[in-house]
Amino acid sequence: MSSERGRGGKARNWLRLFSRKSPPTAPAKGKRDATPDAKEARAAREARRAQANAKKASRPAKTMLATPAADGRHRICVIGSSHMVAYKLAADETTIDPRLFVHFQGLAGREFAAIEADADGIFVDYEKLLLSPRHLRPMWDPLTDAIAYDAFDSFVVVGTLRTSHILKAFYEWRTTGHFSRAYIEAGVEMLIKRDPGVNLGQAIHQASGKPVVTLAAPLTAIAVDVGDQAAMDEAYRETKAAIEKGFHARGLTTVFQPDETVLDASSTKEIYARASQTLAGVEHEDEERAHMNAAFGKLVLPDILAAAGAQQAETGAPRLTSA
Amino acid sequence: MKNPYQSLPERAFWRPSVSEVEPTAISDVYRPKFPVDKSMRVVTQGSCFSQHIGRQFVTRGYQWFEAETPFTHFPAQLSRAYNYGVFSFRTGNIYTPRLLLQWLRWACGRDEAPDEAWTNREGSVDPFRPAIEPDGFASDEEMLASRNGMIARMRESLPSIDLFIFTFGLTEAWENKESGVVYPMCPGTAGGTFDPDKHVFRNYTFLECHRDMTEAVEILRSFNPAMKILFTVSPVPLTATATGEHVLTANTRSKSLLRTLAATLSEEHDFVDYFPSFEFIIQPPFKAMFYDGNLRTVTKEGVAFVMSHFFKAHGAADETDGDDAPRRRTVTEAENDDLVCEEVMLEGAAAR
Numbered sequence: 112m113s114s115e116r117g118r119g120g121k122a123r124n125w126l127r128l129f130s131r132k133s134p135p136t137a138p139a140k141g142k143r144d145a146t147p148d149a150k151e152a153r154a155a156r157e158a159r160r161a162q163a164n165a166k167k168a169s170r171p172a173k174t175m176l177a178t179p180a181a182d183g184r185h186r187i188c189v190i191g192s193s194h195m196v197a198y199k200l201a202a203d204e205t206t207i208d209p210r211l212f213v214h215f216q217g218l219a220g221r222e223f224a225a226i227e228a229d230a231d232g233i234f235v236d237y238e239k240l241l242l243s244p245r246h247l248r249p250m251w252d253p254l255t256d257a258i259a260y261d262a263f264d265s266f267v268v269v270g271t272l273r274t275s276h277i278l279k280a281f282y283e284w285r286t287t288g289h290f291s292r293a294y295i296e297a298g299v300e301m302l303i304k305r306d307p308g309v310n311l312g313q314a315i316h317q318a319s320g321k322p323v324v325t326l327a328a329p330l331t332a333i334a335v336d337v338g339d340q341a342a343m344d345e346a347y348r349e350t351k352a353a354i355e356k357g358f359h360a361r362g363l364t365t366v367f368q369p370d371e372t373v374l375d376a377s378s379t380k381e382i383y384a385r386a387s388q389t390l391a392g393v394e395h396e397d398e399e400r401a402h403m404n405a406a407f408g409k410l411v412l413p414d415i416l417a418a419a420g421a422q423q424a425e426t427g428a429p430r431l432t433s434a
Numbered sequence: 435m436k437n438p439y440q441s442l443p444e445r446a447f448w449r450p451s452v453s454e455v456e457p458t459a460i461s462d463v464y465r466p467k468f469p470v471d472k473s474m475r476v477v478t479q480g481s482c483f484s485q486h487i488g489r490q491f492v493t494r495g496y497q498w499f500e501a502e503t504p505f506t507h508f509p510a511q512l513s514r515a516y517n518y519g520v521f522s523f524r525t526g527n528i529y530t531p532r533l534l535l536q537w538l539r540w541a542c543g544r545d546e547a548p549d550e551a552w553t554n555r556e557g558s559v560d561p562f563r564p565a566i567e568p569d570g571f572a573s574d575e576e577m578l579a580s581r582n583g584m585i586a587r588m589r590e591s592l593p594s595i596d597l598f599i600f601t602f603g604l605t606e607a608w609e610n611k612e613s614g615v616v617y618p619m620c621p622g623t624a625g626g627t628f629d630p631d632k633h634v635f636r637n638y639t640f641l642e643c644h645r646d647m648t649e650a651v652e653i654l655r656s657f658n659p660a661m662k663i664l665f666t667v668s669p670v671p672l673t674a675t676a677t678g679e680h681v682l683t684a685n686t687r688s689k690s691l692l693r694t695l696a697a698t699l700s701e702e703h704d705f706v707d708y709f710p711s712f713e714f715i716i717q718p719p720f721k722a723m724f725y726d727g728n729l730r731t732v733t734k735e736g737v738a739f740v741m742s743h744f745f746k747a748h749g750a751a752d753e754t755d756g757d758d759a760p761r762r763r764t765v766t767e768a769e770n771d772d773l774v775c776e777e778v779m780l781e782g783a784a785a786r
Contacts (some may be wrong), residue, residue: 276507283505288579290505292572293557294516298508305509 184212187419188258190226190233190315191217191269192308193402194328196388198269198415201408211416214263219390223271224307228314233258260319265419268315270308272327277302277353278377281346286339296353303357313361324418325363327354329407332384332400335377347376366414372407383407457719463743467700467707468662470748474596475499477522481529481603482775483668483711483732485520490741494750498522499595501587517566520774524584526563527776529603531646531695532616532638536562538653541588548613551577552626559625561617565776570625592657599664601711602692603777604672605638606684619776620676635676637687643695651699651706663706665696669715671730674780689716714740731773 189195199215207213218226218235225239234257277299284295303309312325337343351367358365374380379400387395387402395402445451445462452460470476475497478488491498504510504518513519517526528534539545552559557570558577563584571577608620611634620635622628638646654661667689675684693712700708715724715736722729724736732740 273507279507280505288583289502291516291567291576291580293567293569294512295505297516297569298505298512301509301512302507 184210185265185420186212186263187214187265187267187416188233188263189213189215189217189267189269189415190258190311191215191267192223192271192328193217193219193390194271194326195269196390197403197405197408198412199408200388200405201412204405205409205412207416213416216258217269217390226307226311228311228318230318231257232260233311233315260315260321263321265322265324266312266315266319267415267419268308268312268323268325270306270312270325270327272303272306272308272354274327274329274350274354275331275378277327278330278343278346278350281349281353282343282377285342285346299353300357303354309358309361309363312358312363316362322420323363324415325358325365326415327365328401329368329383329403330373330377330379332379332381332403334374334381337375337377340375344376347373364418366411366418368407369410369414372410379403379407452717452719455719457721457723458739460719461743463713464710464747466747467704470496470597470662470664472496474662475594476597476599477595478599478601479521479523479525479528479534480599480601480666481527481668481670482773482777483603483670484599484601484666485773486732486737487599487601487666487711487741488521490737490745494745499591501591502584514774515568517563517774523588524563524566526566527603527618527774528600529618529777530605530607530616530638531602531643531650531692532607532636533562533618534600535646535650535653536616537585537588538650540585541592542653542656543589544653547581547585548615549574549578550610550613550615552621554625561621561626562615564617564619564624564626565774565779592654592661595658595661597662597664598654599666601666601668602696603668603670604688605643605691606672606676606688607636607638608676609634609636619779623782624776624779637677640691640694643691644698647695647699651703655705661705663699663703664709665699665706666709667692667696667712669712669732670775673730673777709744711740711744714743 189198191198195215195217202213202215217223225236227234227236227239280290280295280299284290284292306327308325308327312323315321316323335343354367355365368379372379372383381400383403383406384400385404387399387404389395389402439446451462472495476491477499478484478491488498499522500519501522502518502524504513504516517524521527523537525537528537536545540547547562550561551574552561552564554570557572558574559570560566560577560581563581566580571580607616607618609616611632616636617633619625620628621633651663654663671685672681672688675681677684677687679687689712696708699706714720715732716722724733724739725731726733
């Protein structure tokens with residue numbers, strides 16, 4: 112699904128044998144691993160891994176995504192969760208600078224965590240997908256092809272890190288006195304560390320050496336009753352700083368939603384959540400306020416493309432005009 | 435005429451009720467004075483072993499009270515390191531009767547908690563909860579605010595507590611000579627600096643412990659006159675002793691005194707009971723089989739065995755799979771094995 116071919120277009124696929132290396136063996140973890148229980152658990156893990164590798168080896172050859180023609184365009188691959196939809200809709204509804212090639216692909220919800228990256232490229236771990244109770248839901252454009260790093264100049268990962276949760280943590284620290292600063296910072300770091308989008312972005316960056324922009328989810332569009340606006344302002348500033356710092360430590364850059372989309376430093380303005388869509392192209396229910404719409408996407412996409420290196424195009428910053 | 439022993443039940447005799455019975459089949463050991471059910475709001479405090487008791491209450495769906503809850507959206511794995519969900523009040527371990535009394539006196543306003551603060555490499559340390567934050571507090575102000583907030587929650591919530599379970603740990607402690615406050619850990623072990631002119635070792639006598647606990651019970655009942663109190667003694671031996679005695683004899687001194695204290699208090703008050711977790715682990719029939727390889731910490735199976743007696747006595751069916759782990763979330767294997775025990779830090783001082 113690339114913006115150059117419009118909706119419903121067929122991707123040109125290259126065929127390439129897909130193979131995935133086994134993950135490196137985990138280092139010894141001290142004496143606990145030496146116990147009979149730990150040995151048994153390790154043996155069971157290894158057996159499961161061997162079984163999974165055998166299944167993978169018996170699968171049909173994996174299709175690699177087509178590489179766009181090397182015609183001088185800056186090629187950006189956007190891989191995302193359901194939060195990516197706003198940006199894809201924005202790309203569909205506007206004209207992107209012809210010197211850019213932007214490709215979108217993703218999986219929604221928990222399935223997003225099944226997208227992995229290693230030295231061979233970006234792919235879906237079907238073992239993980241099968242563990243999802245909602246596996247293989249019909250969706251708009253699932254990531255079914257492996258993506259080779261050579262096919263793109265930079266990557267964007269639209270992840271699932273809940274900005275609203277981090278904001279709430281900092282706000283509660285400022286207003287309730289219930290938590291220590293160290294606890295809040297450790298918790299925020301753990302949220303970042305465990306986020307599938309962050310992990311995917313980091314893995315792509317490490318394997319490809321290419322720039323990776325990773326996005327946290329926007330603030331939910333549910334208005335918050337802010338008791339202390341000054342504290343909320345400061346908490347939002349801290350939230351962005353913590354995300355930026357955590358991403359930067361992992362070799363990632365990020366883009367935050369524009370201030371004009373934010374209400375009282377605490378939520379996304381409700382108009383940007385109306386008529387949002389799922390990855391399957393279906394409109395969300397009216398009360399859904401976690402995902403944003405094309406209007407939101409249009410405001411953020413230029414920043415995303417710029418962060419992904421689009422400014423390297425001859426004319427500077429990417430140009431988006433309404434179709 | 436029969437002598438009194440001739441009319442006693444079988445459970446009064448060692449041979450038929452202990453030595454001739456398979457150890458795990460020993461029964462009818464604990465006869466509760468008062469019922470414990472799921473309508474009661476339960477607090478667990480004390481030494482490390484009381485963490486097992488708290489977990490079992492949670493696992494079985496009892497109303498285990500937690501005064502300070504972790505931040506909703508943080509991963510549960512973070513909670514234990516910051517002492518959320520460990521004890522009902524975020525006090526850290528309370529090993530001695532004197533320390534329990536100190537917390538309660540602060541809670542009821544009889545005494546005021548001092549502004550004393552320790553420092554370590556990471557930051558400010560609460561002398562009375564030295565391991566409550568793994569990296570210390572950002573400042574003395576934050577530490578004091580956290581402690582005072584905890585004391586305030588203790589004050590607010592004790593009136594609504596139906597059952598207060600306290601596990602006695604040991605009789606040894608360190609006090610501040612000038613202020614008289616007692617520390618859970620020797621200064622210099624988990625923070626702060628040891629000063630022989632300022633810090634004094636105490637091994638409390640039975641009379642001191644009894645006096646302290648009598649006042650502690652009185653304070654608890656002043657918060658809620660209907661509160662029931664249940665004592666247990668930790669079967670976990672001392673990590674180290676500062677008495678100059680061998681740790682083996684020092685351990686017996688501590689545990690036997692506390693066991694006697696629990697019995698005495700139980701005999702003095704109809705609202706106070708004793709649960710024999712200590713006996714279920716340390717007595718001869720069990721041949722130390724419920725201890726880990728260090729002959730100190732208690733195995734999961736041991737905890738399950740102990741607690742099955744408790745809940746069975748209270749008419750609750752065995753509602754767990756014997757695993758003493760889960761508490762409102764999935765607990766990892768590593769967490770399951772890790773109780774929060776500051777006293778273990780003393781092992782670092784042992785000669786190798």
